[in-house]
């Protein structure tokens with residue numbers, strides 16, 4: 081079959097899935113519009129504050145809007161949260177005290193959290209260093225929560241249970257809101273008073289509901305992923321129960337200061353407009369990932385999720401089976417980027433990773449993974465993690481180019 085014909089087949093196959101995505105975008109867009117109108121967002125809200133940032137009406141209103149949309153009592157949406165990891169760490173440091181214990185329920189957390197967790201007496205001020213004990217429950221062979229191990233690890237000191245929604249860079253599937261809801265029901269049966277924290281990175285606006293809607297207490301994420309809509313230049317968010325958000329803000333800033341202060345400098349207009357665009361941009365990225373999944377599956381590659389599987393994040397895994405193909409793929413994505421397209425990515429050793437990693441990220445905002453980016457560790461089965469895409473068209477152009485590069489490589 082010719083390439084053009086093949087891609088037409090891919091497109092017709094995914095059309096019903098794309099339609100579902102578009103319908104969800106419209107539902108989110110309507111909710112967002114209603115929230116903007118309810119809170120009477122005006123030009124004044126887009127003007128950022130300076131100095132201490134007291135009475136920053138734009139910041140306060142944005143936080144109310146996001147709290148309401150995500151099902152929380154209160155929120156922090158701030159440019160001075162430097163990353164997703166920082167937002168997550170603020171939640172954990174806010175809620176946990178020396179002597180408390182906490183459990184990662186969904187296996188190994190995202191790599192950047194290893195140093196936050198730390199180890200006892202490591203002298204770094206990590207959670208473990210402060211005497212907060214950590215337990216990790218590995219997933220079963222079918223990537224399910226191991227409840228019998230959980231039962232063994234809980235005791236009267238267990239204060240917080242952490243769930244990671246997205247697969248991150250692991251081989252397991254992401255956990256949908258329905259699956260998270262079941263986990264929370266089960267946790268409440270065993271530990272009615274535990275705090276349930278969800279790392280919501282990459283999940284925002286992918287489904288109709290967010291983890292707080294199904295019983296989580298506090299969630300966190302990055303603004304240079306889904307929620308910033310591609311326009312936020314930095315920042316993170318925390319949403320949840322008022323008392324927990326306040327505790328997180330005390331760790332983020334200082335006790336008694338967190339919620340009330342924090343100048344927004346020049347960020348607010350981008351935050352508002354980025355939030356407004358976020359459902360659409362997430363939809364574009366999702367359409368791109370569905371296309372990638374179908375296209376590469378048709379070419380005989382193993383993909384996860386498959387194009388018709390339910391999604392809860394914007395990540396697509398493609399198993400490329402050789403080091404050369406992984407490198408070729410990432411170079412093709414870089415070469416199809418708007419920024420730094422002339423740069424050729426090389427595998428390199430990154431602290432915290434055991435194998436060298438290759439990354440493609442020709443993004444407007446440094447490291448923004450709501451923009452099209454691809455990366456993968458150089459180890460079997462040479463899986464590439466693809467995510468983001470501000471426009472569906474860009475993802476299609478880039479993926480066709482990647483396939484073309486791989487075919488040229490095969491002929492050699």
Ligand SMILES: *Cc1c(COP(=O)(O)O)cnc(C)c1O
Pocket residue numbers: 163164165166190192244245246247248279281282302
């Ligand atoms: C991206 C991500 C993080 C960390 O976010 P950074 O902004 O890179 O610090 C944590 N957890 C998951 C699942 C992520 O995808």
